[in-house]
Amino acid sequence: MSDRVATREEPVRPTLLPISLIDGAGVAVNGKRTAGFARPDDQLLLGLYRKMVVARRFDIQVSALTRQGRLATYPSALGQEACEISAVAALAEGDWLFPTYRDTVALVSRGVTPAEALTLFRGDWHLGFDPGHYRIAPQSTPLATQALHAVGLATAAKLKGDDTVALTFLGDGSTSEGDAHEAFNFAAVWQAPVVFLVQNNQYAISVPVAKQTHARTFADKAIGYGMPGYFVDGNDAAAMFAVISASVERARAGGGPTLIEGLTYRVEAHTNSDDPTRYRGKAEETTWRGLDPIARLETYLTKAGILTAGVAADITAEAEALASATRDSMSESPVLDPLELFDHVYVNDRPALLEQRAFLERELAATEAGGHR
Numbered sequence: 001m002s003d004r005v006a007t008r009e010e011p012v013r014p015t016l017l018p019i020s021l022i023d024g025a026g027v028a029v030n031g032k033r034t035a036g037f038a039r040p041d042d043q044l045l046l047g048l049y050r051k052m053v054v055a056r057r058f059d060i061q062v063s064a065l066t067r068q069g070r071l072a073t074y075p076s077a078l079g080q081e082a083c084e085i086s087a088v089a090a091l092a093e094g095d096w097l098f099p100t101y102r103d104t105v106a107l108v109s110r111g112v113t114p115a116e117a118l119t120l121f122r123g124d125w126h127l128g129f130d131p132g133h134y135r136i137a138p139q140s141t142p143l144a145t146q147a148l149h150a151v152g153l154a155t156a157a158k159l160k161g162d163d164t165v166a167l168t169f170l171g172d173g174s175t176s177e178g179d180a181h182e183a184f185n186f187a188a189v190w191q192a193p194v195v196f197l198v199q200n201n202q203y204a205i206s207v208p209v210a211k212q213t214h215a216r217t218f219a220d221k222a223i224g225y226g227m228p229g230y231f232v233d234g235n236d237a238a239a240m241f242a243v244i245s246a247s248v249e250r251a252r253a254g255g256g257p258t259l260i261e262g263l264t265y266r267v268e269a270h271t272n273s274d275d276p277t278r279y280r281g282k283a284e285e286t287t288w289r290g291l292d293p294i295a296r297l298e299t300y301l302t303k304a305g306i307l308t309a310g311v312a313a314d315i316t317a318e319a320e321a322l323a324s325a326t327r328d329s330m331s332e333s334p335v336l337d338p339l340e341l342f343d344h345v346y347v348n349d350r351p352a353l354l355e356q357r358a359f360l361e362r363e364l365a366a367t368e369a370g371g372h373r
C-alpha cells in the first residue's frame with residue numbers, strides 16, 4: 001500500500017438525507033438530521049429572515065418590470081433565498097463571491113444597488129458595478145466558468161498568504177460541464193480556500209436532474225475529488241448558514257475546499273422566455289411551494305417570540321423601500337449606443353473589428369432612416 005493510501009483519512013460522507021436544522025413546518029430539528037451542526041442563534045436567524053424577505057420583494061419587483069419590458073431578461077431566484085442569502089451572510093467583507101446569472105439577489109444582499117445590479121439585464125454592454133469594490137465577480141452566463149475563476153482567485157490568495165475565501169454558486173445542470181470538474185479537482189489538489197455551492201433547483205431550463213447525473217446527490221461527487229461534501233436542505237436557511245459558514249472558516253484556516261449541495265426548487269420559470277408548464281406538473285410546484293424557505297423561518301421566529309408585529313412591519317417597510325428604489329431606477333430607459341460595444345475590446349484598433357463597427361454603423365443609420373433590409 002502506498003503511503004498516500006495508508007495515511008488517508010476516512011472522507012466526510014454526505015448524509016443520506018439532507019442536513020436539516022429547521023424543518024418545512026418551522027420546527028427545530030434535533031438529532032441525526034443535524035449531522036452535528038448547531039442551529040444559529042435566533043438573532044442571527046432573524047437577520048437572515050429579514051434579508052430573505054427583502055430579496056424576495058426585489059425579485060418579484062424585477063420580474064414585474066421585466067414583464068413590462070423594462071429589462072431584456074431576468075432569471076428569478078424565487079424560492080432559492082435560503083441558499084442565496086446564507087451564502088452572502090457567511091462571507092467576511094474581504095471574501096469573494098462568484099455568482100451566476102441566477103444570483104442577482106445575492107448581489108443586492110451584498111450591497112450592490114438595484115440600478116448597478118440590473119444594468120446587464122437591461123441590455124447594456126457593461127457590468128454596471130465595480131467587482132473590486134464589492135468583491136463580487138461578474139455574473140457568469142457561460143455555465144461553470146466562474147468556478148474556475150473562484151479557484152484561481154482562492155489559489156492566488158493562498159500563495160500571497162492572505163486569508164481570503166472564494167465562494168462560487170453553481171447550478172445543478174452546470175455540474176455536467178468540464179469546467180466544473182476541473183475546478184473541483186484542482187481546488188482539492190491545491191487545497192484552495194474555496195466553497196462550491198451547488199444550488200440544486202432540480203432543473204437546467206427544462207432538463208430535470210435525473211437526466212443530468214446518475215449520482216445519488218451532487219454532494220457525493222466531493223469524495224471522488226478528495227474534499228468534504230455536504231447534502232443540505234437548501235430551503236432551510238439555518239442549515240445552509242451553519243454548513244456554509246463552517247466550510248468558509250475551514251477554508252480560511254487552511255482546510256481546503258468544500259462542496260455543498262443545497263436541495264431547493266426553482267419556483268419561477270427559467271427566465272421570462274421559458275414556459276415551465278410544458279415540462280413539469282402543478283402538483284410538484286405545489287409541493288415545493290409548501291416547503292418555502294421564508295414561510296418556515298417566519299413560523300419558527302414567530303413561535304420563538306422574536307418576530308413580533310412591529311419587527312415584521314419594519315421588515316416590510318425595508319422591502320417596499322427597495323422595491324420602490326428599484327422601480328425608480330428602472331423607470332427611464334437607458335441611453336444605449338450599440339457602437340460602444342467596440343470601444344473597450346482592444347487598446348489598439350483591429351482591422352476586423354473596425355470593419356464590423358463600420359457595418360453596424362451603416363445598419364443603424366439605415367434603421368434610423370426608416371430603411372428596411
Ligand SMILES: Cc1ncc(C[n+]2csc(CCOP(=O)(O)OP(=O)(O)O)c2C)c(N)n1
Nearest residue numbers: 102141142143171172173174201203204205
Ligand atoms: C457553457 C454553456 N452551455 C449552455 C448554456 C445555455 N444555458 C443557459 S442556462 C442553462 C441551464 C443551466 O441550469 P443550471 O446549471 O441547473 O442552473 P439554473 O439555471 O437552474 O440556475 C443552459 C443550458 C450556457 N449558458 N453556457
Ligand SMILES: [Mg+2]
Nearest residue numbers: 171172203204
Ligand atoms: Mg438548475
